[in-house]
Amino acid sequence: MTKNRETRDRDRRPRKRRSPEAGGSSSRSAGLLIAGSVVAAAAALLTLVSAGGAMSSEAPVEGLVFGLWKVLYATEAPAPRVITAAIAVALALAAGVALLEQRIGNRSRRSLNINTKPLAPKVIMAATRGVYAGPVTVTVLIPAHNEEASLPLTLASLMDQSHPPEKIIVVADNCTDGSVAACRAAGVEVFETVGNTHKKGGALNQVLSQVLPGLGDNDVVMIMDADTQLDDGFLESAVRRLSQDRALMAVGGLFYGEEGHGMLGQFQRNEYVRYARDMRRRRGRVFVLTGTASVFRPAALRAVAQGRGLSLPGKHGDVYDTAALTEDNELTIALKSLGGLMISPQECTVVTELMPTWRTLWAQRLRWQRGALENLGAYGITPQTMRYWAQQLGIGYGVIALGSYLLLIMLMLLALDEWVWFPFWLGLGAIFTVERVVTVWRAGWRGRLLAVLIFPELIFDMYLNFVYVKGVIDLSVGRQAAWKHVQHPASSAAAKTAAMTTTPGSHP
């Protein structure tokens, strides 16, 4: 009976591999599926409204503002039933995704199936009941590829923590600069990779294969980028949470952008502030365990390594799937698939670098986009990936919505001979403005000022939308991802080299 059940469970597990051919085709399907779905949704709505009756409008009329200013205005607005239906659909979709995610999360959390969900809280609790594996200790692994400029700051931020780590290991991967010497000077252990051709994931796999076997259940591993500084209290908070909950498998950081880089820097800081706000509103429910800094229990990493090549993509025995372009996103999905409980608490914040130019931003985001889609392609549509699929569809639809909005504005500007005000739309615009400012409040006055202007951020969003479209098209036509290694002028220690690559983080 048991054997039958095990066989059944094993058979149920998706067997996926990202071999160049198979992986490519599943990724391509992901691109086509998303592109097809959003275009179909937009076309359906367009067809529906083409029948007419959605809008009620009259010819513009002349009016006086304060008895002085003569203006033309039009009372154009959607019919009340259309407004009601649109609001209902939007809220139902948002609530539907949230409820679905919660339901799936709860079900996974309550699983008792040791084969399919070896990291589910109940399974972990059963395995560790009545056993004390010692206090929580922290070993930090910092993959570094020519990070001489940024490593001193990173190491200082670690050593200055209110709860400093027990051990720091810099994983020097094909370094040709003074990274190794800088680490030794700081009294930090260095692990030099041997023959690694798989970049960050490969380097981490090498060091983890050495480190993991010697760790107890509570000897946690933090993996952080060499260009990131932990805010004080990060480790204290992570250790407290991992001590309070032995079923907690990972603690992720929330990242904020460094200072500088002018308006482009502010766009990115605003974006990260909004992301952190969303995470607070999700009460820390993890979306991505950021590669900038996340803490893992050894059991979680061991289970992932065990699952690779069976229920998870990748080579059996590797913690990281070296084929993934965004390895932190992939590892998060892997842990979720195994039922692991994780959290990104708001006290665990890190400051990470920003892209200094539009070109490096383009490359970074294209990589994130491609990485996220390829990971979805590799995992397919599973309960744990539903939320990510929904997000991709949402972004895709947003591209069409924002594009058509900007097109409409442009056509009107070019075809109107006299300026016409639309009070209804101005009112909605005011609500948008409030939302932009409220969601970015913590970014300070510069962030709020940029948000209140609306259009600069819309243009920034449109730029990211172009990246999204490029990513989907490249993937759909099977174009190979090629990543350049860009050298930044080292204007500051944080504005370091080789930035352009990850979910804030890895080197190419």
Add this chain to the structure above:
Amino acid sequence: MITNHLTVPAGLLLPHALLESDAFAALAAFVAINTVMYVALAVAKILPKVYVSDWIRRSNERSEPRGIIPENATNAPSEG
């Protein structure tokens, strides 16, 4: 420029009639509905979030403590 104005009598660069076409009406309606949808989501983002699960206490209660020092642990250090 003068020629432009002569050939396009009403409208800066495009004929004014474009704004009265069916295609433009469809685009305007499409944008209008999307805008209302996104405004609804924007309002949801501004307002404080409601956590429905907080109202259902039982589903959130843990059946046992989860600390790393479990009660009755056989090899836990004695405290104090």
